[in-house]
Amino acid sequence: MNKEPKTMSENEESMESRLEQILNDALIKATDTYSVPPQIIWVDNSTIATLGNFSASTGKAKAKKTFNVSALVAASLSNGTVLNYRACLPEGKRRILYVDTEQSRYHCHNVLARILKLAGLPTDMDNQNLDFIGLREYTPAIRMEVIDYALAHNHGYGLVIIDGIRDLLLDINNAGESVEVINKMMEWSSKYDLHIHCVLHQNKGDNNVRGHIGTEMNNKAETVLVISKSTTNPDVSEVRPLHIREKEFKPFAFTVNAEGLPEIAREHTCEQQSKAKSSRISYKDLTEEQHREALSAAFKEAPIKGYENVVQALMAAYEEIGFKRGRSIIAKLLQYLVNDLKLVIKKDKIFFYDMTPMEAELFSDNDNE
Known part of the structure; x- marks a missing residue:
């Protein structure tokens, strides 16, 4: 018994026609001319x-x-x-x-x-x-x-x-x-x-x-x-x-x-x-507003435990404001924030940003126990 040849369905014919049209439209010929995009x-x-x-x-x-x-x-x-x-x-x-x-x-x-x-x-x-x-x-x-x-x-x-x-x-x-x-x-x-x-x-x-x-x-x-x-x-x-x-x-x-x-x-x-130019900008050249913006992002309203953790958090946060530096510079920056600007407070191995008087009093009481 001879099998009847397979015929394409309407969907297949439609798809083939569409692909043929796309192929024709996409063909770029040497004889074509194109204007420069305005x-x-x-x-x-x-x-x-x-x-x-x-x-x-x-x-x-x-x-x-x-x-x-x-x-x-x-x-x-x-x-x-x-x-x-x-x-x-x-x-x-x-x-x-x-x-x-x-x-x-x-x-x-x-x-x-x-x-x-x-x-x-x-x-x-x-x-x-x-x-x-x-x-x-x-x-x-x-x-x-x-x-x-x-x-x-x-x-x-x-x-x-x-x-x-x-x-x-x-x-x-x-x-x-x-x-x-x-x-x-x-x-x-x-x-x-x-x-x-x-x-x-x-x-x-x-x-x-x-x-x-x-x-x-x-x-x-x-x-x-x-x-x-x-x-x-x-x-x-x-x-x-x-x-x-x-x-x-x-x-x-x-x-x-x-x-x-x-x-x-x-x-x-x-x-x-x-x-070379970037390296001439010191962390001391940053404004207090810029420091506070970075510190808010680094601490996220919570203290950070551990020196290495705070250094890594500061590296990421200061990079966000355009001050991208290596670990050694950020370590000096942390020292500057603690000793000079006093924006960061260190108690044992815990670092605080903008510790409130209540927090400071509570922590002081804990130290005396």
Whole structure:
């Protein structure tokens, strides 16, 4: 008995047709011609953003990342210069979508007002070229769907900001989720011919971008900017390229003025990243505020038992504020904190930060028993 030849099901035919179409669309021929991606944002003469690509800003908590992004958006909204960002979005691509996944509506509104002020636009009326949406209360899947829907149904976007890309994932260290989100960034930027700028935190213990999503972003992004607090002036934030395809720009610094707006810190000189320059900054040059910030992170409102344990905790905490040093320097720093600044108190093998009078009295009573 002859067997009838196997026929493809409708699903198999549909899949084969789809793969054939993708293969044809992906084929790059020597006879093809492609235009250079339009450049839309610069720092000095270095291109940091082009249409069809994505970039990112990163930094530790309180480094003023959102202030920095506000300046970048304001420059793009006004097609002018804000801080050191110069922007020129082409006709038909003047609209901006700002997506915030972290802050309350009240704080989102403050960011919106700041952007309009920086762009020299009225804050008591909506601007047709800026759409600001807050997605804090939604799940990662719904956030992704809303962004996808917005891009598909609203034409003219040239720049998309995702302030809190981490919130598009359930698990920041999930490799599969991270690849999926980064692929979505590449799909959206290419399909809709726009630029996406994402904001992501750095690790607390080092200067790496957080999680697997950070690794993917470093590998695929056109530009990654790092915003960090100055180690010599806690009121100043510095911006430098962590990764950039174009030539690197000279780091610049900004501070927040009395009106709550970022402005160039003209009297500030950015610290060089070289080891020689870094080594000239002593722990004695740090302000008390910087010491307290590091100590709060190291002690976490609890005493630390053991000399080696406190040294290791201080190494990690001081690195968080930009003061990365080896064990020998941190050991001298601990001695300085105990003997000179008296911010740390040592009793036997236990170290206390800001011990209250009640704690001191209690510990003294225990010593006398």
